[in-house]
Amino acid sequence: MSDPMTQDPAPYGEPAEKPSGLRSWDAVKLVYVLYLVGFAVPLxxxxxxxxxxxxxxxxxxxEASHMAFQIRSFWVGLGAIVLGAVLTLVLVGWLVMAIWAVWAVARFVTGLLKALDGKPVADPDGYGFTA
Structure with a gap:
């Protein structure tokens, strides 16, 4: 009778068990961090x-709900920045950009917190302030 504690569960160099979704969750968290850093370094x-x-x-x-939320946040944010930049000619653009900044930070922080808890975004297609 063999002892399961002494057996090698997988051949050398291969993981015994690949955790499902780990890489995708890491990507989700990385995107939120990149978006937050994007305030200082837009690239x-x-x-x-x-x-x-x-x-x-x-x-x-x-994880897909977070990625859809992140993609929508990027494109809506880019639209708000372009609109705000154009409207700075009539001085209301600064207000548009300030509202966008609060909206974006709220979305990225709440999204990151949900990702850290392993929870999906409730409405990935929405425009609200929270994930």
Whole structure:
């Protein structure tokens, strides 16, 4: 009778068991962090949306909800920035940009907190302030 504690569960160099979704959850968290860093270095936000697009097909439903939320946040945010930039000519653009900044930070922080808890986004297609 063999002892399961002394047997090698997998051949050398291969993991015994691959945790499902671990890589996708890491990508979800990375995108949120990149979006937050994007306030200081805008190219980080662009890298974040590229990662979200690249990983969304292999993601489980909970992770896919975050990626859809992240992609929508990027494009709506980009639209708000462009609109705000144009409207700075009539001085209301600064208000548009301030509202966008609060909206974006709220979405990214609440999304990251949900991702850390392993919970899906309730309404990934919505425009609300929270995930």
């Amino acid at each position: 980080c936000a662009l890298a974040g949306v590229v990662i979200a697009y690249a990983k969304r097909d292999e993601a489980a439903p909970a």
